[in-house]
Amino acid sequence: MGHIGRRHAALVARHPGAQLVALIDKRPELATELAAEFPGVPFFASLAEYLDADPQADVLTIATPNDQHAPQAIAGLRHGLHVVVEKPIALRTVDAQAIVDTAQQMGKLAFGVMQNRYSPPASWLKQLCEAGTLGQVYLVQLNCFWNRDARYYRPGGWRGTQAQDGGTLFTQFSHFVDLLYWAFGDITNISARFRDFNHEALTEFEDSGLITFDLVRGGSGTLQYSTAVWDRNLESSLTVVAEHGSLRLGGQYLDKVEYCHLRNYQLPTLPPTNPANDYGPYQGSAANHVQVIENVVDTLQNRTCATTNAEEGLKVVEIIERIYSLR
Numbered sequence: 001m002g003h004i005g006r007r008h009a010a011l012v013a014r015h016p017g018a019q020l021v022a023l024i025d026k027r028p029e030l031a032t033e034l035a036a037e038f039p040g041v042p043f044f045a046s047l048a049e050y051l052d053a054d055p056q057a058d059v060l061t062i063a064t065p066n067d068q069h070a071p072q073a074i075a076g077l078r079h080g081l082h083v084v085v086e087k088p089i090a091l092r093t094v095d096a097q098a099i100v101d102t103a104q105q106m107g108k109l110a111f112g113v114m115q116n117r118y119s120p121p122a123s124w125l126k127q128l129c130e131a132g133t134l135g136q137v138y139l140v141q142l143n144c145f146w147n148r149d150a151r152y153y154r155p156g157g158w159r160g161t162q163a164q165d166g167g168t169l170f171t172q173f174s175h176f177v178d179l180l181y182w183a184f185g186d187i188t189n190i191s192a193r194f195r196d197f198n199h200e201a202l203t204e205f206e207d208s209g210l211i212t213f214d215l216v217r218g219g220s221g222t223l224q225y226s227t228a229v230w231d232r233n234l235e236s237s238l239t240v241v242a243e244h245g246s247l248r249l250g251g252q253y254l255d256k257v258e259y260c261h262l263r264n265y266q267l268p269t270l271p272p273t274n275p276a277n278d279y280g281p282y283q284g285s286a287a288n289h290v291q292v293i294e295n296v297v298d299t300l301q302n303r304t305c306a307t308t309n310a311e312e313g314l315k316v317v318e319i320i321e322r323i324y325s326l327r
Contacts, residue, residue: 001025001034004086005063007289009038012061017297021057024050047072051079059084059296065158066166070095073110077102084111084296088174089313091166093321096314103310111296111306112313114178115288120270121249121257122179125238128247129183133265135243140221142180144173145234148227153202160203167205169320173225176236178308178316179254180223187213187221187319192326197228211323 001009001023013020023034024044031043044050060076061084062069070090073083077099089112090096103110116122128134158164165171180187190213199207208226215221219242237250237258245262255273291307298304 001027001030002063004289005061006037008061008063008084008293011290011293013038013041015293015297017301018293022050022055047075051075055079055081057081058300062086065164066091066170067158067164070099073099074102077106077108077110080106080108082109082111082296082300084113084292085310085313086113087178087313088166088170088317088320089310090317091170093314093318096310096317100310100314109299109306110310110313111292111299112178112308112310112316113289113292114175114182114308114313114316115292116175116179116254117182117307118288118291119254119273121254121273122183124257124268124270125240125247125249126183128262133244133262134240134247137184137215137217137219137240137242139219139239139241140180140184140215141237141239142176142221142223143235143237143239144176144223144225145229145236146172146225146227147229147232147234148172148207149198149231150202153199160199160205162204165203165205167320167324168203168207168209168225168227169323172227174316174320176225176254177223177319178312179238180221181315181319182312184215184217184219184221186216186315188216189214190322190326192323194327197226199228206327209323 009020009023012018020038020041022042022044023038024047026046028045034043060081062072063086064072066088069085073085076083089099099110153160169177190211193210194206195208196206197208207228211223213221233252235250235252236254237248238254239248240246248259250256250258257267260267295307299306
């Protein structure tokens with residue numbers, strides 16, 4: 001029941017097709033505060049305690065430190081629950097595969113949270129790729145330049161630790177790696193350089209990276225990222241140079257189409273992008289969790305299919321693991 005856990009809980013509580021039936025956190029001091037925030041919803045001090053209490057839920061949402069995602073998802077699945085797992089679904093490919101296998105064995109669904117897929121510019125890009133409007137993709141450039149300083153990486157917390165956090169690509173930018181994979185497919189021939197400019201006293205891993213790769217479907221790309229930006233986020237951007245034209249998604253959170261010049265194509269009016277997740281002193285990506293909850297409810301009521309399934313979450317973990325093998 002950290003920041004994102006509370007966001008999930010509030011959205012579930014407000015959804016007309018869902019009911020919030022339990023809250024779980026290992027910090028017992030939160031019980032009184034959560035009782036006021038979510039009246040009548042029982043509080044449990046551990047996942048094991050909840051599962052031992054014969055859970056009445058259909059879905060377990062996991063918004064905990066990264067290293068807990070896989071074991072908690074597997075525990076929920078084995079108790080007959082569908083699971084919604086915050087990004088990243090795991091820190092190792094083998095653990096992500098275990099989630100996929102357990103879900104299949106139990107006949108349950110595992111949803112990954114990859115909220116960039118609900119951004120109107122990202123959905124538009126995916127449609128262009130599927131329709132073949134771009135022709136052959138030549139170059140893809142993804143830039144993620146954010147601020148994550150001592151206001152985020154606080155002493156004694158799990159963020160910034162190698163064991164629990166896993167690295168900048170896992171916690172901060174895995175949903176941008178997901179967008180790359182979702183739109184353009186798998187990557188190969190990866191090379192990478194990593195630097196730690198101003199986080200030596202804050203984290204156990206790099207704050208910046210320069211990644212180059214080839215797209216399996218043809219074309220090449222770069223991923224440049226940093227959390228060393230001073231004071232506030234600079235941008236997230238995705239530029240594509242292709243056979244039939246070029247485009248660029250930009251803004252802090254890929255929230256607008258900044259350039260589009262494609263052969264025989266007129267850019268349609270896209271729906272507005274949700275505002276960023278606001279954490280007070282720092283901001284995250286666009287707040288699309290409401291669509292995540294809607295997709296889970298609609299999928300379980302057989303009205304649609306999962307926007308992000310565990311297999312795709314596994315692929316993102318595998319790509320990041322391949323990049324980090326070069327550290």
